[in-house]
Amino acid sequence: MNRDEAIVxxxxxxxxxxxxxxxxxxRDGSRPVVTVxxxxxxxxxxxxxxxxxxxxxxxxxxxxxxxxxVGCNGHCYAEPLVTISKLGWPPILYGPVKPGLASxxxxxxxxxxxxxxxxxxxxxxxxxxxxALTDFPRSxxxxxxxxxxxxxxxxxxxxxxxxxxxxxxxxxxxxxxPADIVEEIRxxxxxxxxxxxxxxxxxxxVCRESADPERFVICNAxxxxxxxxxxxxxxxxDPHAVLEGMAICARAVGxxxxxxxxxAEYPLAxxxxxxxxxxxxxxxLLGPDILGSGFAFEPRVFQAAGAFVCGxxxxxxxxxxxxxxxxxxxxxxxxxxxxxxxxxxxxxxKTLASVPYIFREGWRSxxxxxxxxxxxxxxxALAGKVMNTGLVxxxxxxxxxRLIFEVGGGxxxxxxxxxxxxxxxxxxxxxxxxxxxxxxxxxxxxxxxMMGSGGMVILDEDNCMVETARxxxxxxxxxxxGKCTFCRIxxxxxxxxxxxIVQGRGTEEQIALLESLAEDIRLGSLCNxxxxxxxxxxxxxxxxxxxxxxxxxxxxxxxxxxxALTAYYILPEKCERTCDACVGSCPTExxxxxxxxxKVIDQSFCIQCGACLEACPVQYSAVVKISPLADLxxxxxxxxxxxxxxxx
Amino acid sequence: xxxxxxxxxxxxxxxxLESLAPEQRNLITILQKVQKHFGYLxxxxxxxxxRSQGIHETRVYSVASFYNQFRFVPPGKYPxxxxxxxxxxxKGGDNILxxxxxxxxxxxxxxxxxxxxxxxxxACVGCCAMAPVALVGEEVHGGMMPxxxxxxxxxxxxxxxxxxxxxxKETAGPGPEIQExxxxxxxx
Numbered sequence: 123m124n125r126d127e128a129i130v131x132x133x134x135x136x137x138x139x140x141x142x143x144x145x146x147x148x149r150d151g152s153r154p155v156v157t158v159x160x161x162x163x164x165x166x167x168x169x170x171x172x173x174x175x176x177x178x179x180x181x182x183x184x185x186x187x188x189x190x191x192v193g194c195n196g197h198c199y200a201e202p203l204v205t206i207s208k209l210g211w212p213p214i215l216y217g218p219v220k221p222g223l224a225s226x227x228x229x230x231x232x233x234x235x236x237x238x239x240x241x242x243x244x245x246x247x248x249x250x251x252x253x254a255l256t257d258f259p260r261s262x263x264x265x266x267x268x269x270x271x272x273x274x275x276x277x278x279x280x281x282x283x284x285x286x287x288x289x290x291x292x293x294x295x296x297x298x299x300p301a302d303i304v305e306e307i308r309x310x311x312x313x314x315x316x317x318x319x320x321x322x323x324x325x326x327x328v329c330r331e332s333a334d335p336e337r338f339v340i341c342n343a344x345x346x347x348x349x350x351x352x353x354x355x356x357x358x359x360d361p362h363a364v365l366e367g368m369a370i371c372a373r374a375v376g377x378x379x380x381x382x383x384x385x386a387e388y389p390l391a392x393x394x395x396x397x398x399x400x401x402x403x404x405x406x407l408l409g410p411d412i413l414g415s416g417f418a419f420e421p422r423v424f425q426a427a428g429a430f431v432c433g434x435x436x437x438x439x440x441x442x443x444x445x446x447x448x449x450x451x452x453x454x455x456x457x458x459x460x461x462x463x464x465x466x467x468x469x470x471x472k473t474l475a476s477v478p479y480i481f482r483e484g485w486r487s488x489x490x491x492x493x494x495x496x497x498x499x500x501x502x503a504l505a506g507k508v509m510n511t512g513l514v515x516x517x518x519x520x521x522x523x524r525l526i527f528e529v530g531g532g533x534x535x536x537x538x539x540x541x542x543x544x545x546x547x548x549x550x551x552x553x554x555x556x557x558x559x560x561x562x563x564x565x566x567x568x569x570x571x572m573m574g575s576g577g578m579v580i581l582d583e584d585n586c587m588v589e590t591a592r593x594x595x596x597x598x599x600x601x602x603x604g605k606c607t608f609c610r611i612x613x614x615x616x617x618x619x620x621x622x623i624v625q626g627r628g629t630e631e632q633i634a635l636l637e638s639l640a641e642d643i644r645l646g647s648l649c650n651x652x653x654x655x656x657x658x659x660x661x662x663x664x665x666x667x668x669x670x671x672x673x674x675x676x677x678x679x680x681x682x683x684x685x686a687l688t689a690y691y692i693l694p695e696k697c698e699r700t701c702d703a704c705v706g707s708c709p710t711e712x713x714x715x716x717x718x719x720x721k722v723i724d725q726s727f728c729i730q731c732g733a734c735l736e737a738c739p740v741q742y743s744a745v746v747k748i749s750p751l752a753d754l755x756x757x758x759x760x761x762x763x764x765x766x767x768x769x770x
Numbered sequence: 771x772x773x774x775x776x777x778x779x780x781x782x783x784x785x786x787l788e789s790l791a792p793e794q795r796n797l798i799t800i801l802q803k804v805q806k807h808f809g810y811l812x813x814x815x816x817x818x819x820x821r822s823q824g825i826h827e828t829r830v831y832s833v834a835s836f837y838n839q840f841r842f843v844p845p846g847k848y849p850x851x852x853x854x855x856x857x858x859x860x861k862g863g864d865n866i867l868x869x870x871x872x873x874x875x876x877x878x879x880x881x882x883x884x885x886x887x888x889x890x891x892x893a894c895v896g897c898c899a900m901a902p903v904a905l906v907g908e909e910v911h912g913g914m915m916p917x918x919x920x921x922x923x924x925x926x927x928x929x930x931x932x933x934x935x936x937x938x939k940e941t942a943g944p945g946p947e948i949q950e951x952x953x954x955x956x957x958x
Contacts, residue, residue, distance in 0.1 A: 162896060163897050163912070166897045166903060166910035166911065166912030166913075167912050167913070194939065198899030198900065203913075213908065256832070346894075347856075347894070348854070348855030348893055348900075349855055349857050349898055351899070354896040374869040386837075386838075387893070387894065387895050422793065424796075425799070426798075426837075427798050427801070427837035427838070427839040427840065428837050428839035428893075441795075441798060442796070444797030444798055445797075445833065446832055446833055447836065447837070457836060503898060505856070505899055505901060506857050506860050506898075507861075511857075511901075546856065577856065579856045580897070581860060587858050590859075590860070596855075601893075611935075709872065709917060729869070729872065731862070731868065732916075733915070
């Protein structure tokens with residue numbers, strides 16, 4: 123038996139073992155399987171309580187069913203998600219499932235065979251009675267390459283991943299010459315999905331052809347953009363896809379060691395990645411002699427310590443070396459001189475997770491997806507004012523409008539769409555008229571935003587664009603490492619100007635100053651943190667200049683958000699004497715009742731949380747926001763001794 | 771307080787350092803382990819780390835002060851972190867922070883007098899779909915509302931109360947001294 127045959131035979135044995143293992147646990151379809159999505163987003167919605175309730179009820183009813191934890195399938199808006207697979211039915215997805223509903227599902231579906239149609243989100247396979255998820259309009263635009271296994275496999279059990287196709291790409295790569303692996307990636311036209319869009323194969327080639335035999339592969343999972351969570355979700359739901367990609371990359375460039383650099387704020391991702399590495403090593407899919415091929419690769423999980431700038435590759439390396447994470451001048455690029463001065467390939471989680479697909483299905487199949495020069499799919503984390511928050515994966519070239527309104531379901535509560543923020547603090551806000559831009563590195567850059575790592579936050583009419591720009595500047599100013607003067611002091615000065623504007627102290631000249639500062643910072647900064655920091659200001663100035671002018675000229679916040687320019691007020695003509703809903707809702711007891719039993723907000727106590735606006739019954743709608751403050755009839759100060767009188 | 775306590779911290783730090791595997795001898799990993807042990811980075815522990823690694827103390831401090839994860843004051847028993855990511859921000863995360871501030875009577879970055887609660891803002895915990903989000907300890911609370919803060923606090927107080935009652939029941943007899951209080955004083 124030659125080497126190639128031995129590798130395939132070794133892998134076949136693992137697959138057999140995985141199938142046996144799943145059969146032993148009754149997860150092969152012989153008995154009902156209940157899965158709960160317990161990634162961090164599911165946990166935030168209470169998935170662990172749901173899981174406990176399911177286990178308890180199954181025990182109590184004496185049902186023979188397996189309960190399994192899975193990752194996130196992207197439908198975060200309906201968390202906690204539960205899938206029940208039962209003979210005679212397709213796998214059915216339910217959500218949101220709180221503990222109460224969990225026990226109902228066990229009793230009615232598992233015991234009595236009633237699938238509880240009223241709680242069904244969708245079936246995972248076509249069926250006469252259950253509408254399939256694939257029949258949803260969003261499925262027509264979605265395409266799952268990276269997320270294919272997310273939410274379907276148990277991320278804590280490698281057997282589950284193996285049975286679903288993990289490591290098949292690695293087996294092919296092990297039988298491919300390293301130079302041909304790079305060639306395959308070149309043909310597939312895979313680009314770096316961390317935001318820059320650099321050709322992946324070029325990095326690999328430079329590293330591979332370096333004279334130094336000690337090389338490294340680093341997976342960059344320092345997903346620091348606020349508003350992005352694809353990397354977290356992928357690592358929590360299908361860590362083996364990333365490890366497989368790293369191993370293929372390691373073989374291509376000849377690196378015996380690697381690091382998986384994960385953000386400090388993602389403890390669950392770190393835990394699951396560590397477990398995945400241990401399990402893969404045990405089966406010989408990673409380690410000193412992978413599947414008997416003689417190829418060795420040892421990846422280690424490195425937990426970062428929380429610094430946004432460490433997403434920049436040279437800063438990331440500094441941080442693994444135990445130093446302050448400050449970027450350095452490139453060239454030399456890490457592919458030539460990286461970790462410990464050795465050639466290092468650094469790729470994003472999604473880039474590496476695309477690699478197994480290319481090797482499983484072939485480069486043609488990957489290059490067939492996408493749009494013009496940008497191939498493959500991209501994952502976006504939809505958040506903010508959109509119906510279907512969660513993860514969506516679409517082919518490159520899909521328009522923003524389709525993504526937001528057809529896949530994402532549009533803006534909730536009938537509010538008007540205002541802007542979409544793409545690319546986090548380095549990206550920009552695009553207005554309605556730019557929504558027909560196809561998603562791709564070049565097109566988004568021309569519109570003033572950037573691909574970034576894939577965070578997409580939708581803003582509606584209730585969001586102030588000046589305040590949004592201020593938020594991002596506040597972030598980049600805090601996270602600037604301080605090395606370059608323009609970034610360190612320039613972002614500070616821009617932030618101060620924006621604070622003046624939202625506080626109602628802005629002047630007309632400050633807009634011009636912002637524009638010139640933006641240009642200086644872009645030119646005077648070493649890394650992309652500084653170079654792109656002005657983007658949120660530049661795009662909001664470009665598309666929403668009127669809002670800046672309203673703040674400055676009229677001291678008015680058009681969206682009624684900026685605290686210094688806005689107040690909550692209860693209209694006496696609409697307030698209902700017998701209703702006290704707002705009084706109880708106020709967390710700071712700012713609302714008092716006057717002699718006529720009308721409710722009044724005492725502005726000196728109000729923190730503008732909006733709880734009273736939510737609480738006021740819709741038939742009265744007496745709570746309103748007022749901007750500018752000059753329009754506020756009175757400050758609503760409560761009379762002295764009001765508290766004492768109330769106690770009586 | 772004083773040198774006794776400093777010596778104890780140094781000793782515990784040495785134990786943490788000894789427990790590390792060879793591949794964990796990275797300054798950031800070391801500091802993470804030390805912080806995991808103490809809940810923060812005491813001065814004496816950083817001095818001990820510098821000594822063990824043969825590097826200058828300022829180097830340890832420069833690294834520790836660079837990263838957001840490291841803190842130099844002990845956290846409260848229930849560390850509250852309010853997410854300030856983009857999605858949380860536009861859904862009113864700053865309101866949630868304000869309400870925590872009012873309810874706990876402290877500002878962000880501070881610890882309550884009884885050391886039960888500390889309040890911090892965190893960049894993004896990656897639960898943007900559940901925005902706005904707050905963390906109490908390890909527990910993630912999604913879909914926060916200003917009015918939910920009080921409920922969470924109440925649940926914690928009730929838990930505390932139950933624990934105290936349990937402890938009193940167990941220690942009834944031998945002495946009135948509550949162990950937890952003694953430890954708290956030592957740290958202060």
